[in-house]
Amino acid sequence: MVKTKKETVFPVQGPKGMHDILPADQPWWDRVNKIAFDLADYYNFLRIETPIIERAEIYEAGVGETSDIVEKQMFGLVKTGNDRYVLRPEATAAIARAYIEHGLQQLGQPLKLFWAGPLFRHEQPQAGRLRQFHQLDFEIISNDDDPVYDAQTALVGFRILEELKIKNVCVIINTIGCKNCRPAFRRELKEYFGEKKDELCADCVRRLAENPLRILDCKKEKEQELKQSAPIIIDHLCAPCHDHFKTVLEYLDELALPYELDHSLVRGLDYYTKTVFEFMSEGVSFALGGGGRYDYLIELLGGKQTPAVGCAMGVERIIEAMKLQGITISPRTKQRVFLAHIGDLAKRKSLSLVEQLREAHIGVYEALGKDSLKAQLRMADKLGAPLALIFGQKEAFEESVIVRNLKTGAQETIPLKKIGEVVKRKLK
Ligand code: HAM
Secondary structure: OEEOOOOOEEOOOOOOOOOOOOHHHHHHHHHHHHHHHHHHHHOOOEEOOOOOEEEHHHHHHHOOOOOHHHHOOOEEEEEEOOEEEEEOOOOHHHHHHHHHHOOHHHHOOOEEEEEEEEEEOOOOOEOOEOOEEEEEEEEEEOOOOOHHHHHHHHHHHHHHHHHOOOOOOEEEEEEOOOOOOHHHHHHHHHHHHHOOHHHOOHHHHHHHHHOHHHHHHOOOHHHHHHHHOOOOHHHHOOHHHHHHHHHHHHHHHHOOOOEEEOOOOOOOOOOOEEEEEEEEOOOOOOOOEEEEEOOOHHHHOOOOOOOEEEEEEEHHHHHHHHHHOOOOOOOOOOOEEEEEEOOHHHHHHHHHHHHHHHHOOOEEEEOOOOOOHHHHHHHHHHHOOOEEEEEOHHHHHHOEEEEEEOOOOOEEEEEHHHHHHHHHHHHO
16 A cells, blocks of 8 residues: 555556556467467558547447447546537547548559557456457458458458467357348347337347447347347348448359358447448457448548448457467577676776667676676576676776686686677577
């Protein structure tokens, strides 16, 4: 516990549902990010970043006022004058806002955008559900709703998981129709669940009036049985939506992506039309990523009608899945030598010696704050350095250094000017 000047006592604890990413976690993050950034580059996605906060209206209009994200999970509302800002709960609406604001259609279409960063949702924290989490987000904005883009966004998400060696990844996929065919389906759902109103949970009773499709997304035990015999969208699709979905599946077949149809998948964001999908994996109870088509979002936010599709992968969930599945990652691979100094002059000159090694592209560990040679060599051993460069008073005067092989104990003294060449040879 810590006391403030005003004598208030508070625990030394980070915000609930948010994590520090400690040094031991970083290799996992580096690995996931490296694979995602490389794939984004390979598939020609251009990087975009947006501010951590956005106007609340972007989400109210874009994600939907009756969605859980807007209704219950908007985090940290700040008012400045008439402006209301929230910590961004998702990236797609912010990207659509930036697309309109900066006239990004000028970059040509299809425009493929890649976004990476933290998001905030005021959730009840539990496994795979955090209040601050990170996404890797891929969007394809185009002048038509070609199903090939739906397949390409699912492909990039799938490839990330595949390259990370996540086991038995499957794309769970559905279509939720369009403006033309969804209203009739919605009416039928309303009728079906309306007759079973007494069996619904309180949230679903509310959803029945506002957005009955969302009942299909309810995870509560009570609703599962009712959902089994609920009407399914496939029976209500208009001909263009039917063909669109059929072609998406044909493209997934062509790419040999494993997929499973799930008629109850609707996803929790109002902007979706037609294709929606999520990535699941063996033994993991939460989705590792999800996405879908959102042909009206840009128009809803004030732009021209511009079809688009995308997906976002959850970094914390991916790392959790890797750990659950026993996937290990190798630590830093680049070999580093250990520079040990003896005495004040050598310590001072070691500062520039590290710079000389950096210019020669040689990785180096040091412990310039430790004076004992024994303690420094113990540290070199712990770090697994193959070579120690021992730099004492005599060497500092003579502009030389002792290079010791820490495995065999063999050592030789070499002139400082040859250090780059000799160390590189020995590291081979
Ligand atoms: P979403 O399903 O809300 O979709 O989030 C995508 C992924 O982010 C989830 O599958 C999950 O891996 C991760 N995620 C979501 N919420 C949390 C949380 N509270 N804690 C940890 N991880 C979480 C979207 O956000 C859409 N914008 C995706 C999209 C992009 N659709 C089209 N383009």
